[in-house]
Amino acid sequence: DAGVIQSPRHEVTEMGQEVTLRCKPISGHNSLFWYRQTMMRGLELLIYFNNNVPIDDSGMPEDRFSAKMPNASFSTLKIQPSEPRDSAVYFCASSFRETQYFGPGTRLLVL
């Protein structure tokens, strides 16, 4: 299995621009998680889906962030407009039953 796939791996953008991060979970996994990791705050859960349905988005920082999962094999995390404080590594993870596997992450830098 290819594991969780994320794109892009690196993104540099200017403040105010829209950023879209993409994730393909492991086939057969029914839960998908979006995390953000920074040195200051560690690993933070932004939102997670079960069977393509958003279950808990209380970690989404503000209305500038949105996430979708239109089908079992694809999810997006969108930031519009982006701000310098959004700079972080964004991880997507998928799970089936108890085990959770992380993608390689997207390193986002907002100038």
Added chain:
Amino acid sequence: QKEVEQNSGPLSVPEGAIASLNCTYSDRGSQSFFWYRQYSGKSPELIMFIYSNGDKEDGRFTAQLNKASQYVSLLIRDSQPSDSATYLCATRVRTGNQFYFGTGTSLTVIP
């Protein structure tokens, strides 16, 4: 109070020694417990999970769970320089729920 607490370290041990990493959690309903390893610049990687009180061994790694004390630990025997990483503890109340992560403990194994 955070759901999962870890000593951030850094923890330094000499090569060949036993490294002991500790974690406490606040939700008594937690049923599943996980240890992840994260190398610098990489994504978290699942090392072990444990459900029942007691010890669970996998090679050089032993996870220990004490639900009465709400305490999880990871022992790494015969520590190697390649074990140098940040170790994240995580809990889950039940399948389908979110994972709660600690902030991680940085381990350095000195050759």
